[in-house]
Structure formats: structure tokens, C-alpha cells
Amino acid sequence: MPTKTERYSPYSRRLHLGDSLRQLRQDQDSSIQQVAKTIGMDRTLLTRIETGQRRVAADVSISIAEHLGIEQHSARWQEFYALARDAAQSGWWEGRAFKGLSPRQALPADLEAGASTIRWYDFSLIPGLLQSPAYLRARHNASVTNDHSLDNPIDVRARERRQQEVFVPGGPRIEVVVEETVVRRVVVPKPAMLEQLEHLLDLIDTNGQVDFRILPVGGELLGVRAPRSPWEIYEFVAGDPPAVMVESLTEDVLLRDHTEVANHERLWRRLHEIALPPDESRKLIARNIEIISKEQ
Incomplete structure (x- = not known):
């Protein structure tokens, strides 16, 4: 759980993360099917990640972002990592x-x-x-x-x-x-x-x-x-x-x-x-x- 200085909603973070991943995919003019095939993921799972309906480990979300062009350890990668980390948490x-x-x-x-x-x-x-x-x-x-x-x-x-x-x-x-x-x-x-x-x-x-x-x-x-x-x-x-x-x-x-x-x-x-x-x-x-x- 977050500390008192790190307040966040895991669900809101998942929605935000999904929006960001979907925008990356659309910027590349790629379909869900194309991206899912490229990264070896079930299309339905990727859809649920993009809509914030599925919690996955942070490294899964980061892997998707990297396949969509986010350079490792760049400033934007750090932003995605923070989103992915928070989105993977559960609450009381x-x-x-x-x-x-x-x-x-x-x-x-x-x-x-x-x-x-x-x-x-x-x-x-x-x-x-x-x-x-x-x-x-x-x-x-x-x-x-x-x-x-x-x-x-x-x-x-x-x-x-x-x-x-x-x-x-x-x-x-x-x-x-x-x-x-x-x-x-x-x-x-x-x-x-x-x-x-x-x-x-x-x-x-x-x-x-x-x-x-x-x-x-x-x-x-x-x-x-x-x-x-x-x-x-x-x-x-x-x-x-x-x-x-x-x-x-x-x-x-x-x-x-x-x-x-x-x-x-x-x-x-x-x-x-x-x-x-x-x-x-x-x-x-x-x-x-x-x-x-x-x-x-």
C-alpha cells in the first residue's frame, strides 16, 4: 500500500496506464491484433490492459510500452514505470x-x-x-x-x-x-x-x-x-x-x-x-x- 505521501488509486492508475498504452499504439497506427501478435500476448488480455480492467505485473506493462517505442530508462520510460508500478498494486x-x-x-x-x-x-x-x-x-x-x-x-x-x-x-x-x-x-x-x-x-x-x-x-x-x-x-x-x-x-x-x-x-x-x-x-x-x- 502507498504511504501517506504517496496516495493513489490503483484503479485510476490502471485506467491512466491503459489510456497511455492505447495512445502509443494508435500513434503507430497499429491494431490490437498486430501489437498482441508482435509481443506474443493474447489479444483479449491486451484489450483488458488498455481498458484498465486487468491488473498485471509492472514488468508486463513496461514490456508493452517498450515494444511500442518507449526507450528504456528515458524520462518517459520512468513515467510509464511509475504508472505500471502503482497500477499493479492492491488495496485494503x-x-x-x-x-x-x-x-x-x-x-x-x-x-x-x-x-x-x-x-x-x-x-x-x-x-x-x-x-x-x-x-x-x-x-x-x-x-x-x-x-x-x-x-x-x-x-x-x-x-x-x-x-x-x-x-x-x-x-x-x-x-x-x-x-x-x-x-x-x-x-x-x-x-x-x-x-x-x-x-x-x-x-x-x-x-x-x-x-x-x-x-x-x-x-x-x-x-x-x-x-x-x-x-x-x-x-x-x-x-x-x-x-x-x-x-x-x-x-x-x-x-x-x-x-x-x-x-x-x-x-x-x-x-x-x-x-x-x-x-x-x-x-x-x-x-x-x-x-x-x-x-x-
């Missing part, structure tokens, strides 16, 4: 203690491991990295998500581990915009909701990594497409291209196309502009704590 989410972990927990854990900034939008739930223990465990009762993944105790432990890994010195900055209904609508038992809101106040007051903003119902969203689902934008310490994770009820989709990422970044900036600043968001959370406390 793949260890024996988390065997059976769902992809919807494993992939975010991987991306978070190398993120410099995570920008998160949600309209129904508190983002996972900010969930309190009671809210986290009660969430599978929230019919609004129809998400029963937390019935798996390994997924619960993984969510907790993700929080531990993120909230450390040098961890990513987390910028959140949620709809007002996220802090007003009770989607878990009231004691859990109360704990969650108090947890948010604590994060806002004490954690410099978190920028939490509420999008008021009366805010105007003009000139951009309205959000259709929750999503996160990841920027990476290692300089990998940014990515967007779009969530649905049953699966998550990772977007890396430049135009798609740019569209989400533009929407994020607009949402951030019209959301309440942290101090006003804090006041709204505090008012809802008073309301729920009186109801109890």
Missing part, C-alpha cells in the same frame, strides 16, 4: 478481511484512496463518507433508496473503514452539496437521524477537509440541466484524469469521457454557487435538530 478493500465486499463499496474505496478532491451531490441521502454509525446501519430501511447492500456486515465495516482512510492528515478535500430535503426528511428512525445531524455539525465545526452546503428548495437552477441522480467528481493526487461516479438504485457508472466530466463539473459549479454557504447550512441543520429533539 481486496484483503481477506473484506472478502465478499460489494463492488459498490470496493470501487469508491479505490478511487478515494488516491483522490485529492471529492465533490459530491445527493438529493436523497447523506453522502456515505459523512454518515454517522446509526444512520449508516439504519439506511437499508430507507425505502427511498431500495438499497439493501448494507445488510451485508462486510459492507458496513467497509463503509466505516472508508471513513477512517479518508479523514486523515493529507486526506482528500470533500465538498458536498445536498438538497434541503436530505437534512429535513426523516429516512431513518429519528434517533439515528438526530445522531446524523449532530455528526454533520461536528464535521462542519471541526474538520477542515469538509465543505458542506445545502441547496435550498427556493434556489434557482437556470441555464444548466437539472441533476438526475447522485454523483461524485474525483480529482486525483497523482495527476490521473478526473472521473465522475453516477449512482442509480442498482449500480454505479464511472464516466471518464472529457465532455461528460466537463458537463458534471459545470453543473457542480452552478449547484455550489446557489447552495447556502457553510454557516447558513449549519444553522439549517441546527434548526432541524431542535425540531426532531422536540418531537422525541
Whole structure:
């Protein structure tokens, strides 16, 4: 695993490496079949390396780069070696203690491991990295998500581990915009909701990594497409291209196309502009704590 000063996402590094190898091949106007035959590799394996779907030893990736014209020990060779080395690593989410972990927990854990900034939008739930223990465990009762993944105790432990890994010195900055209904609508038992809101106040007051903003119902969203689902934008310490994770009820989709990422970044900036600043968001959370406390 990387040290605290060498934060990276193995999956993001594999994607970056695959993009770079594919670009080398295309610059030579060579097909997958031609390159695979030249280096004695199965065509399907080379395809999966180029798409970042297959982890291989660093020397395998370097061998491909050398066959595509990268001179040994040149500055560019060193860049490829760093990519190949990082891409070949595994993370805590793949260890024996988390065997059976769902992809919807494993992939975010991987991306978070190398993120410099995570920008998160949600309209129904508190983002996972900010969930309190009671809210986290009660969430599978929230019919609004129809998400029963937390019935798996390994997924619960993984969510907790993700929080531990993120909230450390040098961890990513987390910028959140949620709809007002996220802090007003009770989607878990009231004691859990109360704990969650108090947890948010604590994060806002004490954690410099978190920028939490509420999008008021009366805010105007003009000139951009309205959000259709929750999503996160990841920027990476290692300089990998940014990515967007779009969530649905049953699966998550990772977007890396430049135009798609740019569209989400533009929407994020607009949402951030019209959301309440942290101090006003804090006041709204505090008012809802008073309301729920009186109801109890």
C-alpha cells in the first residue's frame, strides 16, 4: 500500500496506464491484433490492459510500452514505470478481511484512496463518507433508496473503514452539496437521524477537509440541466484524469469521457454557487435538530 505521501488509486492508475498504452499504439497506427501478435500476448488480455480492467505485473506493462517505442530508462520510460508500478498494486478493500465486499463499496474505496478532491451531490441521502454509525446501519430501511447492500456486515465495516482512510492528515478535500430535503426528511428512525445531524455539525465545526452546503428548495437552477441522480467528481493526487461516479438504485457508472466530466463539473459549479454557504447550512441543520429533539 502507498504511504501517506504517496496516495493513489490503483484503479485510476490502471485506467491512466491503459489510456497511455492505447495512445502509443494508435500513434503507430497499429491494431490490437498486430501489437498482441508482435509481443506474443493474447489479444483479449491486451484489450483488458488498455481498458484498465486487468491488473498485471509492472514488468508486463513496461514490456508493452517498450515494444511500442518507449526507450528504456528515458524520462518517459520512468513515467510509464511509475504508472505500471502503482497500477499493479492492491488495496485494503481486496484483503481477506473484506472478502465478499460489494463492488459498490470496493470501487469508491479505490478511487478515494488516491483522490485529492471529492465533490459530491445527493438529493436523497447523506453522502456515505459523512454518515454517522446509526444512520449508516439504519439506511437499508430507507425505502427511498431500495438499497439493501448494507445488510451485508462486510459492507458496513467497509463503509466505516472508508471513513477512517479518508479523514486523515493529507486526506482528500470533500465538498458536498445536498438538497434541503436530505437534512429535513426523516429516512431513518429519528434517533439515528438526530445522531446524523449532530455528526454533520461536528464535521462542519471541526474538520477542515469538509465543505458542506445545502441547496435550498427556493434556489434557482437556470441555464444548466437539472441533476438526475447522485454523483461524485474525483480529482486525483497523482495527476490521473478526473472521473465522475453516477449512482442509480442498482449500480454505479464511472464516466471518464472529457465532455461528460466537463458537463458534471459545470453543473457542480452552478449547484455550489446557489447552495447556502457553510454557516447558513449549519444553522439549517441546527434548526432541524431542535425540531426532531422536540418531537422525541
